[in-house]
Amino acid sequence: TEPERTISFRVPWEDDNGNMKYNRGWRVEFNSALGPYKGGLRFHPTVDEGILKFLGFEQIFKNALTGLPLGGGKGGSDINPRAMSENEIRRFCQSFMTELHRHIGPS
Numbered sequence: 304t305e306p307e308r309t310i311s312f313r314v315p316w317e318d319d320n321g322n323m324k325y326n327r328g329w330r331v332e333f334n335s336a337l338g339p340y341k342g343g344l345r346f347h348p349t350v351d352e353g354i355l356k357f358l359g360f361e362q363i364f365k366n367a368l369t370g371l372p373l374g375g376g377k378g379g380s381d382i383n384p385r386a387m388s389e390n391e392i393r394r395f396c397q398s399f400m401t402e403l404h405r406h407i408g409p410s
Contacts, residue, residue, distance in 0.1 A: 340376030
């Protein structure tokens with residue numbers, strides 16, 4: 304099945320040497336009929352849109368088992384946090400959320 308919405312965006316961030324880096328970011332959203340989307344974020348070098356579609360779809364069933372009226376969603380990026388300093392991770396996460404916010408807004 305296809306998600307209701309797939310968002311793809313670029314995440315610019317600065318490494319500790321002052322160099323600009325760019326990674327891909329995604330958000331997939333499934334089945335808002337019951338309520339808002341719920342799902343986490345995955346940051347891993349193997350993340351792509353297909354993996355997030357699978358995890359977002361799986362989230363529908365996890366949410367259904369809780370009995371809460373929530374749809375499924377998942378977001379992520381192809382970043383490798385194990386190869387980054389704490390400050391790089393912080394800057395990346397801030398940029399990821401800034402870029403995602405442009406598409407989904409505060410509500």
